[in-house]
Amino acid sequence: MTILEQSRFLATSIPGPRSKELMDRKVAAVSRGIGNTMPVYTARAGGGIVEDVDGNRLIDLGSGIAVTTIGNASPRVVEAVRKQVADFTHTCFMVTPYEEYVAVAEALNRLTPGDFEKRSALFNSGSEAVENAVKIARTYTHKQAVVSFDHAYHGRTNLTMALTAKSMPYKHGFGPFAPEIYRAPLSYPFRDAEFGKEMATDGEVAARRAISVIEKQVGAANLAAVIIEPIQGEGGFIVPADGFLPALLDWCANNDVVFIADEVQTGFARTGAMFACEHEGVVPDLIVTAKGIADGLPLSAVTGRAEIMDAPHVSGLGGTYGGNPVACAAALATIETIESDGLVARAAQIEQVMKDRLHRMQAEDDRIGDVRGRGAMIAMEIVKSGTTEPDGELTGKLAAGCHTAGVIVLTCGTYGNVLRFLPPLSISDDLLIEALDVLALVLADL
Structure with a gap:
């Protein structure tokens, strides 16, 4: 089994040409009721990385919606x-x-x-x-x-x-x-x-x-x-x-x-x-x-x-x-x-890394209304500056910006204004920190 390189890498813009081809086939073959968070098609995944059919390597903060907790294609x-x-x-x-x-x-x-x-x-x-x-x-x-x-x-x-x-x-x-x-x-x-x-x-x-x-x-x-x-x-x-x-x-x-x-x-x-x-x-x-x-x-x-x-x-x-x-x-x-592999303890370590960074971001940006969660199940609630009013529009733009930069994030919440993070417990601290760096840059640009 070949080991997938654990680094973010953009070979093309997101989505790349092969993913676009597959998306066209999807539109023609699959019910419109099946949506997609990202317009990229997976070729391989493992550790903290998802690699698409165009050779882009994306940092995975979604785990297939909390499914691949131990990492994709885990050896055992x-x-x-x-x-x-x-x-x-x-x-x-x-x-x-x-x-x-x-x-x-x-x-x-x-x-x-x-x-x-x-x-x-x-x-x-x-x-x-x-x-x-x-x-x-x-x-x-x-x-x-x-x-x-x-x-x-x-x-x-x-x-x-x-x-x-x-x-x-x-x-x-x-x-x-x-x-x-x-x-x-x-x-x-x-x-x-x-x-x-x-x-x-x-x-x-x-x-x-x-x-x-x-x-x-x-x-x-x-x-x-x-x-x-x-x-x-x-x-x-x-x-x-x-x-x-x-x-x-x-x-x-x-x-x-x-x-x-x-x-x-x-x-x-x-x-x-x-x-x-x-x-x-x-x-x-x-x-x-x-x-x-x-x-x-x-x-x-x-x-x-x-x-x-x-x-x-x-x-x-x-x-x-x-x-x-x-x-x-x-x-x-x-x-x-x-x-x-001690993954219960690893989840607690991931919480520490993520909350430390997200709380620092929150202290500098009042559009982050709340940071919450436990373990590797962390979220930030996005609000309009100076209020507690949900800002679903900004949340959508923030998620899209992360996706374009090669970081998989998900949104949730009754008001569509919560960005959630579900990294696999196999992710490295380096990838986690890089993903949070990307998040901070995208939010600052918005």
């Missing part, structure tokens, strides 16, 4: 996948099962928070796992209602679109959506400041606001589950105020409501802990994982308390491809890499 994963493909690619676990599925379930039961007996079930995508978590919670509680939160993102299927807060581009024109879904206010410290310092800094106060809405509009007697991202992803990398998650968990425990942590974007070392809920000692009843679980192969899971996970009837859970053996082999190699 490549070897595990090669071996598994040579043995067999599919039999369907529900027909003739295989050890790899069981081994992934055992690993998830061991790694996820909580020292109680657990079970896991494997699926293909984050959306699919979220849907199954809701199915499991409804079966266990014999209740129907589900609460999610402002700014939430839980997927693009019918039920998960209902759970997702943002209309455009995720929900617009696609309804009607699944019923018995309700929304509660999130703790969003930067924006809650307008309601006073206590609401912005005291998570228990913010939780009381949310619980009041839940009790009035839904009622615990009707509520099967509360589902929340410990740090919101598409909603803007929002880290709730300390105490918010524990207070919600306590309320759920006291009211026979299943607490579901959606760790699709935050899981597997991304935030400087194996799972983000560990930062506050939160032990969910069910935890949903995907993205970083298998270094780019499609796999997801629901893991949780044995008595809840065992509530559905036999054959009530499943799916043809769920827990595909090749994806399971990749997941086992991914977990081994995280543990053997």
Whole structure:
């Protein structure tokens, strides 16, 4: 396997001629509904670099939206996948099962928070796992209602679109959506400041606001589950105020409501802990994982308390491809890499490097309203100078400027004004610092 040179290099303008050709073919062949962040086509990727078909090497601060956490084409994963493909690619676990599925379930039961007996079930995508978590919670509680939160993102299927807060581009024109879904206010410290310092800094106060809405509009007697991202992803990398998650968990425990942590974007070392809920000692009843679980192969899971996970009837859970053996082999190699290479600690180091630089930028530029996040899941919220008013237009220009200069960044947030950074944990400090230098130059030019 040839090693991809770990340096930023622009052989052509972005996009180059070969990427333009492929984009023309895409327009003619692929549904218009499939968008692209960048108009470049990938040839190879590894470490902290994505190389396109024109020979441009781009610094990767996206990780395929938090998927290639351990780096693209990670050696243990490549070897595990090669071996598994040579043995067999599919039999369907529900027909003739295989050890790899069981081994992934055992690993998830061991790694996820909580020292109680657990079970896991494997699926293909984050959306699919979220849907199954809701199915499991409804079966266990014999209740129907589900609460999610402002700014939430839980997927693009019918039920998960209902759970997702943002209309455009995720929900617009696609309804009607699944019923018995309700929304509660999130703790969003930067924006809650307008309601006073206590609401912005005291998570228990913010939780009381949310619980009041839940009790009035839904009622615990009707509520099967509360589902929340410990740090919101598409909603803007929002880290709730300390105490918010524990207070919600306590309320759920006291009211026979299943607490579901959606760790699709935050899981597997991304935030400087194996799972983000560990930062506050939160032990969910069910935890949903995907993205970083298998270094780019499609796999997801629901893991949780044995008595809840065992509530559905036999054959009530499943799916043809769920827990595909090749994806399971990749997941086992991914977990081994995280543990053997100390990548939880590496995520914390990346946080230090990024926040140090971004806070210095913020001190010099009042268009950076907030810098937040944990581990290698960091964001800055862009506002109009001298205000807290979201500036989505500037955010778009900032992202586009980075792309032109060979740095992959992503935007997010309900108002489209959050620039998010999800570098692979295999990135070098040198590349990280160079990418932040580019970001600072582009922002200064704007």
